[in-house]
Amino acid sequence: xDFNLTEExxxxxxAARDFAHAELLQGVIERDNEQKFPYxxxxxxxEMGFLGMMVDPKYGGAGLDSISxxxxxxxxxxxxxxxxxxxxxxxxxxxxxxxxxxxxEQKMKYLxxxxxxxxxxxxxxxxxxxxxxxxxxxxxxxxxxxxxxLNGTKxxxxxxxxxxxxxxxxxxxxxxxHKGINAFIVxxxxxxxxxxxxxxxxxxxxxxxxxxxxxxxxxxxxxxxGEDGFGFAFAMAVLNGxxxxxxxxxxxxxxxxxxxxxxxxxxxxxxxxxxxxHQAIAFKLADMHVNIMxxxxxxxxxAAEKDEGKDISESGAMAKLYASQVAMDTxxxxxxxxxxxxxxxxxxxxxMMRDAKITxxxxxxxxxxxxxxxxxxxxx
Ligand code: CAA
Ligand code: FAD
Numbered sequence: 321x322d323f324n325l326t327e328e329x330x331x332x333x334x335a336a337r338d339f340a341h342a343e344l345l346q347g348v349i350e351r352d353n354e355q356k357f358p359y360x361x362x363x364x365x366x367e368m369g370f371l372g373m374m375v376d377p378k379y380g381g382a383g384l385d386s387i388s389x390x391x392x393x394x395x396x397x398x399x400x401x402x403x404x405x406x407x408x409x410x411x412x413x414x415x416x417x418x419x420x421x422x423x424x425e426q427k428m429k430y431l432x433x434x435x436x437x438x439x440x441x442x443x444x445x446x447x448x449x450x451x452x453x454x455x456x457x458x459x460x461x462x463x464x465x466x467x468x469x470l471n472g473t474k475x476x477x478x479x480x481x482x483x484x485x486x487x488x489x490x491x492x493x494x495x496x497x498h499k500g501i502n503a504f505i506v507x508x509x510x511x512x513x514x515x516x517x518x519x520x521x522x523x524x525x526x527x528x529x530x531x532x533x534x535x536x537x538x539x540x541x542x543x544x545x546g547e548d549g550f551g552f553a554f555a556m557a558v559l560n561g562x563x564x565x566x567x568x569x570x571x572x573x574x575x576x577x578x579x580x581x582x583x584x585x586x587x588x589x590x591x592x593x594x595x596x597x598h599q600a601i602a603f604k605l606a607d608m609h610v611n612i613m614x615x616x617x618x619x620x621x622x623a624a625e626k627d628e629g630k631d632i633s634e635s636g637a638m639a640k641l642y643a644s645q646v647a648m649d650t651x652x653x654x655x656x657x658x659x660x661x662x663x664x665x666x667x668x669x670x671x672m673m674r675d676a677k678i679t680x681x682x683x684x685x686x687x688x689x690x691x692x693x694x695x696x697x698x699x700x
Contacts, residue, residue, distance in 0.1 A: 325387070332388040336395035339368060344400040351402065351526040352671050355518070357482055358403045358526050365403070366437015370396070371410045375419050379427050380436035386561075386623035390568040394616075397572025398579070401675035402526030404572060408565035409478045410434065414441030414487055417558040418505070421546050430485050430505055439484035443562075444474040444532055445555050451476075452688050454489075455498040455552060459534065461490035468492070468504065468544070470537040473516075476682075480530025481515055484508050487558075488534070489551050501551035505543045512537040523674035560636045562683050564622045567639035570647035570679035571615050577654035577672045578608045584658055584667075595657070604653045611650065615643040634696035641689035644679035651676045 325333065343361045351358060365371055373389045375381020389411060397404035418431045433439045450456040459472025470490055477486075486506045493500030506513060516531030545554055582605055585596035595601045622635035651673035655662035662669045680686045 325391070329385075329388050329391055332384065333391040333395060335368065336370070336392035337398075339364070339370075340396050340399035344396065344403055348400050348526070349665050349668070349671070351400075353525075353665070355520070355525045355528075357528050358400065358406070359482075361400075361403055362406055362440065362482075363437070365396075365407060366440075369437075370407055371437040371440065372415050372431075372435025373411055375415050375431065375435035379419060380432040380434075380438075381415065381419075386564065386626045387620060390564060390571075390619050390623045393565055393568035394572040394575060397569040398576030400526065401569055401573050401672070402524045404569045405478055405524055405527045405566075405678075406440065408562065408569055409443055410437075410440050412562040412565035413443035413558050414485070416561050417443070417487060417503075417545070417554060420557070421550070421554055422505070423542075425542065426505060426545070434485060440479050440482055441485045441487065442477050442479040442483035443558070444477045444480075444486055444488045445559075446474060446476050448473060448475045448531075452685055454555065455501070457489060457491040457501055459488070459490040461492045461502055461504065461539065463492055466541055468502070468539045468541065470504070470506070470512075470534040470539050472534055474532040474534075476519065477530050477532050478527055478682075480532055481518055481528040486532065487545070488532075489555050492548070492551075496549060498552040499549045501555075502548065503545040503551040503554045504539050505545065506534075506537065506539060510537050510539075522677060523671070524678050525674075556633075559683055560631075560633045561626060563636040563640040563689070564619060564626065564632070566679055566683045567615070567619045567622070567636070567643040570640070570643040570676065571612065571619055573672050573676045573679070574608070574612050574615065574643070574647040574650040577651045577669050577676075578605070578612055580667070580669055581605060581608065581654045581657040584661075588659075601657055604657060608650045608653060611646040615639070615646045618642050634693055637684070637689040637692040637696075640679070640683065641686055641693065644676070644686060647676035647679050648673075 369382035372381035377383045434441045461468040488506045492502045512535040514533040519529040588595045618639040622639040626632045654669040661667045
């Protein structure tokens, strides 16, 4: 066990920190207010290799390990959680799934532009009536010989309005239940594919979340990922890694709020002293510090296990469950430490509190993480 980061990992961490301060800090409040997608920053993230961090360089990626990825995610999320989810979806859900499970032709055609950041991708599993209960897919993909006919609606799709390629999950054979589900790569612009309205959200307002509608969309057979019926297992495998990405986003939100709170507590004075000298405030900061470090350790462990090729369903769920709770607790206390100033936009922490909430909902709610963890421990 080695708790030290390698030189390369430290360089990635520093590069992400510098990038976040130079390219994301300015305008983060305005983007949140106006629900503006961080186009320019996302383009630059692609150029820096942040959108295909773990992908093999032969497919346009940066070829880094998962620890480097979670380090970069934390630094980006400290400043802008919206940019961080764009990054997480592209890396963990779209690129990772295609690299691990798609054919060579699919990789050359789709992964290369996605991993190099030339375009971004989206992952469409959730539906209006199927979020947690993801096996209850209503979107259908009817087998027509050389192609599938895709019909249905997906809900809440991150990057929905800006993606070029979409990984879409759909039911082909309802009799086989989740073993009759398939995953497809669908291109924006195909006939019958419509991007629906953008959601007006509590947090991560700089990211775009859309419904997607499919009406008799012809999907060539060569765009199915893996064998017939592999789609649900594909989605679960991809989400196991995705949950580490969202855990890192949550960690970044918490760490960002903690850093601002520590600085503020050393400067703000009341009753003749800096507020950090009031034990009530100092103890809040101590709790934040411990919880953030504990979340970080769970995330690093899950990321290291991913690189070792281990089953990360349990460790990924643990990291996400815990880090998202820490993000929520820390940001609520960060607003409290800032007093009235915490309640206004200029001081960032109110946005962080709003951003934190989604980490307990997407990529499996906290209740779903507990289902995954409890099923894993009951098998031991
Ligand atoms: N890893 C690998 N396989 C898994 C798995 C995991 N974490 N969880 C379930 N499975 C497998 C099971 O082993 C089972 O496989 P077999 O039939 O071959 O044995 C199969 O999936 C079905 O599992 P269950 O029988 O346990 O089915 P269930 O319906 O009782 O529970 C669930 C399934 C775990 C609740 C699953 O539906 C789930 O994870 N739901 C949450 C969905 C989710 O996370 N959505 C996120 C959408 S993407 C997103 O949100 C992106 C974003 O915001 C940015
Ligand atoms: P429901 O499943 O209806 O759950 C409602 C409540 O009931 C929750 O508290 C849940 O935990 C609880 N619950 C449900 N079942 C159980 C149970 N068995 N035991 C205990 N409690 C239970 N999806 C995608 O596919 N791709 C994306 O890119 C994407 N991005 C998103 C971005 C945003 C901003 C949001 C809000 C959502 C996004 N989602 C995406 C969807 C997200 O994954 C779902 O919202 C989430 O999985 C929960 O599903 P649901 O909203 O249908 O809630």
